[in-house]
Amino acid sequence: MPTEDKHILKLDRQVDKLRLTRSFESSSEGRKVMEEVFDNLTLGVIFKLTCEKRISTVDFPVSTGKEGNVFRATAPDGTLVALKIYRTSNATFKNIAKYIEGDTRFKGLTGNPRKLIYAWCTKEFKNLNRLEQAGVRVPHPTRFLKNIIVMDYIGDEVMAAPQLRSVQLEEPAKIYREIVRFMKRAFQKAKLVHGDLSEYNILIHEGLPYIIDCGQAMLTDHPNAIEFLKRDVKNINRYFRNLEVKVWSDETVLKYVQGVREK
Ligand SMILES: Nc1ncnc2c1ncn2[C@@H]1O[C@H](COP(=O)(O)OP(=O)(O)O)[C@@H](O)[C@H]1O
Ligand SMILES: [Mg+2]
Known part of the structure; x- marks a missing residue:
């Protein structure tokens, strides 16, 4: 396993443990994760979001990923928000x-790495906006600043909404x-292909x-868009087929999505 992956795996385990104990801020492990994630630059961005009254507290990590972390935060009026924070590393x-x-x-x-990461954040924010406008249910994005995106928190006081893969659906076909x-x-409508659509x-x-x-979502005129669309369709069909839903064939879904009429 590459060092970077090992490192992330370790962080992931720590976050998982913290999620269980919920004593995130007070534990020494919690502080370690905090230091890792919140480099000075990111702290500056969080400070700015606080000044703007977008958030008043960062509560706890919801997830640690390869490229960044998602945190639950609270706005001054008490509403919950999600912060997606990209790591500003070379990896x-x-x-x-x-x-x-x-x-x-x-x-x-x-080729400036930091600028590229900011652009990536901009891209995810714009993609979320476009998808929302097109009638796709996404967390409503409210702000992006450097390496952070602020969006609606999906979940409630007790817990974040689970991923599709860990839910027993009542009406899977629907x-x-x-x-x-x-x-x-x-x-x-949005002229976008998600590109990483799955039960995750x-x-x-x-x-x-x-x-x-939606960071990696690409315009439909991207040279690889159709390849990625095929993969998305395959993933979704595979997942629901396993749930014994009568899915359409990959080809039928592909045509339907693209608006190509069947002969
Ligand atoms: N708006 C949100 N509300 C609640 N949880 C979220 C939200 N966005 C992301 N998450 C949680 O964080 C995890 C990682 O977010 P995601 O955007 O998929 O980033 P990654 O690139 O790390 O996969 C998700 O699987 C989900 O559990
Ligand atoms: Mg993900």
């Missing part, structure tokens, strides 16, 4: 560079159809699916 830069390259919206970006409809709206990047809250993790 993050390498992971995301390949996606930015073919995106016409980010032409002419220099959820399946809605997700396929979301793919269609994304493609035809869909949250279920109050019985409804929310599409998340």
Whole structure:
């Protein structure tokens, strides 16, 4: 396993443990994770978000990922928000560079790692906006600043909404159809392909699916867009087929999403 992955795995375990104990801020491990995640630059951004009254407290980590972390935070009026914080490391830069390259919206970006990570955040924010406008259920994005995106928190006081993969659905066929409809709206109205759609990047809250993790979503004219769309369709069909939902064939979904009429 590459060192970076090992490191993340370790962080992940720590976060998991903290999630169970919930004594995040007071424990020494908690402080260690805090130091890791909140480099000076990120602290500056959080400070600014506090001044803007977007948030009043950062509560606890919801997840540790390869490129960043998601935290629950609370706004001054008590509403819960999610902070997606990208790590400003070189490893993050390498992971995301390949996606930015073919995106016409980010032409002419220099090889400056930090700028690229900011651009990535901008991209995720814009993608969320476009998807929302197109009628795809996503967490409503409210602000992005440097390496942080602020969006609605999906979940309640007790816990964050679970990923699709860990939910026993009451009406899986209904959820399946809605997700396929979301793919269609994304493609035809937002002109976007998610590119990493799976049971990991869909949250279920109050019985409804929310599409998340839209940083890598690409325009439909991206050279690899159709390849990624095929993969998304395959993932969703595989997942729901295993739940014994009568799914459409991959080809049928692909045509439906793209708006190509069947002969
Ligand atoms: N708006 C949100 N509300 C609640 N939980 C969220 C939200 N966004 C992300 N999460 C949680 O954080 C996890 C990681 O977020 P995601 O955007 O998928 O980033 P990653 O790139 O790390 O996969 C999700 O699987 C979900 O559990
Ligand atoms: Mg994800």
